[in-house]
Structures are given as C-alpha cells and as structure tokens.
Amino acid sequence: MEEYEELKRIIRHHMELYYNEDAPEISDQEYDRLMQSLKAMEREHPEWITADSPTQIVGGSAKRTAGVTVEHDVPMLSIEDVFEKEDVLAWVKEVQDLHKDARFSVEQKIDGLSMSLRYEGGRLILAETRGNGFTGEDVTENARFIPDVALKIPEQEYLEIRGEVYMSHEDFDRTNEKQEMNDRKPFANPRNCAAGTLRQLSPALVKERGLSMLVFNVQRGGAAYTSSQQEGMERLRAMGIATVPSILCHTGEEVLSAIDRIGEERGSLPYDIDGAVIKIDQLSYRDDFPAGTKYSAGHIAYKYPPEEKESIVRDIELSVGMTGRINPTAVFDPVRLCGTSVSRATLHNQDFINELGIGIGRTVIVYKSGEIIPKIKGINPAKNPPGSRVYALPLTCPVCGAPAKREEETADLKCTNPECPARLLKRLVNFVGRDAMDIKGFGTEYIRALMAEGYLKDIGDIYSLKDFRDELVEKGMIGKEKNTDKLLSVIEESKKNPPDRLLAGLGIENVGRASAKTIIRHFGSFRKLMDAGMEELTAVEDVGEVTAGSIRSFFQSEGIRQLMGRLAEAGLTMEAEGGAGADGVFQGRTYVVTGDLSHFKNRNELVSFIEDRGGKVSGSVSKKTYALINNDAASNSGKNKKAKELGIPVITEEELLGEADEG
Secondary structure (H helix, E strand, O other), X not given: OHHHHHHHXXXXXXXHHHHHOOOOOOOHHHHHHHHHHHHHHHHHOHHHXXXXXXXXXXXXXXXXXXXXXXXXXXOOOEOOEEOXXXXXXXXXXXXXXXXXXXXXXXXXXXXXXXXXXXXXXXXXXXXXXXXXXXXXXXXXXXXXOOOOOOOEOOOOOOEEEEEEEEEOHHHHHHHHHXXXXXXXXXXXXXXXXXXXXXXXXXXXXXXXXXXXXXXXXXXXXXXXXXXXXXHHHHHHHHOOOOEOXXXXXXXXXXXXHHHHHHHHHHHHOOOOEEEEEEEEOEHHHHOOOOEOOOEOOOEEEEEOOOXXXXXXXXXXXXXXXXXXXXXXXXXXXXXXXXXXEEEEEEXXXXXXXXXXXXXOOOEEEEEEEOOOEEEEEEEOHHHOOOOOOOOOOXXXXXXXXXXXXXXOOOOOEEEOOOOXXXXXXXXXXXXXXXXXXXXXXXXXHHHHHHHHOOOOOOHHHHHHHHHHHHHHHHHOEOEXXXXXXXXXXXXXHHHHOOHHHHHHHOOOOOOOHHHHHHHHHHHOEHHHHHOOOHHHHHOOOOOOHHHHHHHHHHHHOHHHHHHHHHHHHHOOOOEOOOOOOOOOOOOOOEEEEOOOOOOOOOHHHHHHHHHOOOXXXXXXXXXXXXXXXXXXXXXXXXXXXXXXXXXXOEEOHHHHHHHHHHX
C-alpha cells in the first residue's frame, strides 16, 4: 500500500508538470510505464482505487494564464492507451462480438494541446482548453488567430467540435531560432511551445508563432455529424474545417495495417504524432464500451515506441570542460526526432565509444532520451564502410597539446594542464552564467576576447576589469562606452549575490546550484566550508563521499585559497544572511508554489527567497507540506484542493513575507 501511494504521488507530480506547467521532467514512455505499473497494482487491489487516483482523472487543471475558466458542455476526456498490437486486436474483437457490423476510424494521434470550439448561429462563440476534462480555460481570443480555426461556418445549428492545437516543425524551428537570437531559452519540443503559447494572454504571440489545429471529433451536433465518425469529419471538411487524416477499417487486420501505415508516415509528417487513435465509427455503439471516468468511451490509442533513426557519423569533435575532461561529440547527418532536427550527440568517453563500436563513416542509431536529449543507441554493423575503425581518443589535449591522462576508477580522459585556455574559458562561462553569478550580458565572445588580450587569467580578474575601463573602451572589446559601463556595472552589482551563487560558479565537480544552496545553508560561510573535513562535509544533506572529496580537494589548493582571498577582498558576499551556521526563519519547512505572482518577478526569485531562509520548495502538495503559496486562495486548482483535503494552509505572498519579517 505504501508503494502504491508513493507511485500515485510521483505520477501526480509529473501530471502537474506536463499538463499545467508545460515542463515535463520525463519522457512520455517513462510516464506511460509509471501509469502501467499503477494500473497493474489497481487490478490486483481494486479496493485501493479512489476518485483522485491518476487512473481516474484527466491530467490537467484549468489555469488562469489565458483568461477565465469555463465548464465544458461535453466533458473533454482522455483516450486509454495500449502498447501492444495484441491489445488492439482484443479490443476490436470485443467490439465486433457485440456489434458484428462495427467499423473503425483509425487516425493520427497528434502531439499537441486539446481544444474545443463552440459554434452558434454559424459563429464561433467559445474556444476552450481541456483542463481537467470538466473545466478548462477560455482561450477564444487566442484561438481567433489560429488560421485553421473557422470564425464562421455555414451550419446555423449549435455545433461543438474538438481538435488538437499543434506547431508544425517549420514554425517550431522558426520560433526557436528567434528565441536564441533574443538570448532566450529555446523550447524543448513543439507540444510544449504550442501549449505555452495558447495559454498566454497574447493573441499577437499566437499569430507570430504560427499555431495550427486539426479537428478530430464532433462533441455535439445534429445527426448528420453524430451518426458516423467518418461522415461527420467529411461534412466538416466540406465546410473548410481542417480535420485529422483517418482510415476507415472493417477488420482487426485492416486496423493493424492502418496503424502501420500511419507509423511509416510518422517521419515525413510536418508535425509530431505519438500514436494512432482507433474509434468505433458508429457513434451510437460507443456507449456500450465505457472506459471509466477518465477515458472516452469507444476509443483506444496505440502508442508507438520511441522514435529512432539511422545517420552517418561525419566527424567526432573534441572539447575540453572546466575540469579538464575531454568530451567527444559525434557529428552526423541531420535527422528529425520528436519535432526537432538533430545532428550531434555526446559520446561520453572511450569506453562508451568502444562498447558501441562508433567510428567516423559508420551508421549509428539515434534517439532522444526523454524526447529532448539526442543519444546514440548503437551502430548498424551491416553498413560499416570497408576499412572503418572504432574511434580512439587522442592522448593529448585538443586545445593546448598537453598530455591527457585517464583518471583512475573512471573512464574520463583529462587534460593535465591546469592553465589550459579551454578549461579557463569554461570556468569563466560557468561563473558568469545564469545558474551561478548571473552576470547578464557577459557572453562567451567577450570572455574569449578578454582572455586573448590577457585581461582574464582567472575568475578573480573579472572584478579587476573596472581598473582597465578606459583601455577597454578605447579597444572596443565590450563595445562602445555605454555598453562597457553597463557590463562593468552589472559585474559590480553581482558582488551582492548570495554566497551559494558564488559556490556554484567556482566549477567544483558535482556541485551545482541546488547542492550549493544546501551546502552554504549548512555551513553559513566560506570560511567554515573551506576548513571542513570529510566527516563534516558528508554530514550535509545529499553530499556523498564523491562530492565531499571534490569539495575538500578543491579548497585544499593554495591557488584556490588565494583566489578566494581576492574575491573576498573585492567585496563578494562570503557569508550567508544571518551569519555562519544560523538557522533560517523557514528552517524545516517545505512550501509548494502555484498560481500567478505579484511581489516576486518570477517563481525562481520566490524559490530563492524561501531557500535562502532555510526552507525548501516542492512541486507537489503532500502531508509534509508546511503551506501552499497561492495568491488566489479560492482557486479550484488541483493543488488547492489537495491542500484543503490534507488540512495544509493556503497562504499568499504577503503572508509569506510577513512570516519572514516575524522571524
């Protein structure tokens, strides 16, 4: 029972990230496996099932980003997934055992955001997202800027249709190019971009990014639309409404053939699909096959396995990280996976290369881990060109030419030169980056130019640049006078950053932003941290022997101690607020954040505020939650409901700030 409850908690967390935050942490396949495990437990113990189980509810909850919430006239439910073709045949047989003349419409399962459109008197009166299946968001104004959404139709009677809002590969690539040009984080995939765009209060953004829609269902309408799936879609097409391509089938074998045909087209479509939907064509038969409160009756969806493609390795590029680690990257002919074009994948180390047999000219099998990160699964040995060899990493640094050495007990090959310019460049880029000192405007090209002219030899030199202000302006290394002064001002302002940002920026192996916060919170000051032994370091939450060893080794270096002295002398913050080792006012408390913010610029700023005072922030409400922060206490969001069920207080930002002041 404990394992069951934990699995429900994990799935709810990922549902929240996928449906409501548009920021999934795991792939669809990993999520599907979790759901399959939960269903198996519930089949074995049906007495455990409650109304709030992830198997009983639709994943999303209505948000207020795009406007007011609206109750659906017809519930917008999910479709039950199957992963084996035998399950498809079993379902078809079950239907035809009861209705021998049953036909089936097999359609592409487009990977996007579900939206319903209501028409009255031939005019669009409402567009609504799915939300939790019963309540969604009114996105009518945004929908008017989607070219596929008809604003007027010939049909004068009430008609409600449902479809999928998506982004074509071309529009997604164009949007991401613009994001990168504006120094913004690119979107992970077209689905996330489409969902986030539709929910924004900006019709202009919808028009700019280019959303599309394909209709796949008539929710409510006259008999001409609701007797046959195929006939209903044909009638919509005759009115100029874009509908999902489909194939009419009469037997299980025809259904499987249609699934295969759609799967074969998957790589050439201008948009992403992740499966095929099989519907009973005669709508009157569907209610004989209910699938619970979460799933639509008379439908199933066959989910395709993760997409894989072959490509030829044209080159293997080598780079050097800030720790001296030599990183090999395969460069191959571009292939399209999960909505994006990929042409590079990390090869990790020599052991990985040897194990898979990777070499220049060889054909590799590429996939996306978590549908985001390109990875190489293996090679196709039948396509190895004559004379090709497994690639061998050189035993010299590709940047400075110093000897490279394999570390004991690891597969990493490292440059032995501590002054290697590539290592310094990566250290400096990491130091000024968003997850460290966040010195905005200090790009890689500026760093490279300042290194080449001898202005930057280590991290400490960043805070000496002000002494060379006139020289920098004269040489135009950071632009004209105004741009140079602006950057120097931002550098000066960064001295006020909390010490965990400085720790994250030092480039210690295994110490990132999250662990840096925990470590500084524990020790309170760099003085205590630098003098800590292994036993003291491993006493810190989530710090194991390896991380402790990295920290200990780093601060034992005389050069690093001199650097820390320079940074302290320059005026950087070396001690946490409240003094070394002081407990924060939120010590021992776990908060959850949801909804719009008013006092903080963004969620990251609020999270930092809590963590700087000893608290933690979780993604989901549980019995361990101290309070849910939501400025809209009357909201019917899933997190608010959960908090009320568990008796967890719902507080506003103002109340949180009041608690901080009282402490």
